[in-house]
Amino acid sequence: MxxxxxxxxxxxxxxxxxxxxxxxxxxxxxxxxxxxxxxxxxxxxxxxxxxxxxxxxxxxxxxxxxxxxxxxxxxxxAGQLGFFPPTSIWPFWCALVLAVMLLGPVFGWWITILGGALGVWAVCGWCYEFYVGEYRH
The missing domain is CATH 1.10.287 (Helix Hairpins)
Known part of the structure; x- marks a missing residue:
């Protein structure tokens, strides 16, 4: 380094x-x-x-x-570099929310606010995806 x-x-x-x-x-x-x-x-x-x-x-x-x-x-x-998740739907939701937020300046700022609220949900889901179901600690 x-x-x-x-x-x-x-x-x-x-x-x-x-x-x-x-x-x-x-x-x-x-x-x-x-x-x-x-x-x-x-x-x-x-x-x-x-x-x-x-x-x-x-x-x-x-x-x-x-x-x-x-x-x-x-x-x-050589050796293990880290843990990488095999599959995740949360990057898709985050990208979709970003697309909705970027439509806000075009069609109305209320869409950006709605996208921001959904963005909190999507980012929290992505951050905590390994704390639910079979990965629960």
Missing amino acids: KVQSKLFLWMAVFFFALSGVYAFATMTSDRHIEPIGLTVFILTGLMCAMIFGYMAVTTRHMDDHPEDDRDGEIVQG
Whole structure:
């Protein structure tokens, strides 16, 4: 994970440098800078810096991973990575609710409010799907 954090550091440096080049390249004769592209590059750099900061702090409290070892073997990374559910209907319901919410600005804001209420149900169902039925703790 140390390599990934350094990657995000260099991406942040790149986007901050690119925002300076972009500001210089888009400057007009009356000293106005195109604000949208500059904002995008600065926010992208800040997001990369935020991820770098999180990963740098997290790696201090973790053991070394096999991918951090230069002499590491592929076999060292073997094992279970986590639990992934075989099937779930809840992503479908969340996508359907999002579609209903996005129809709100087109047909009326009341649809967005209805979609938000259904969204609470869908997200709770997805979060707690393994606490009901045969998976109950």
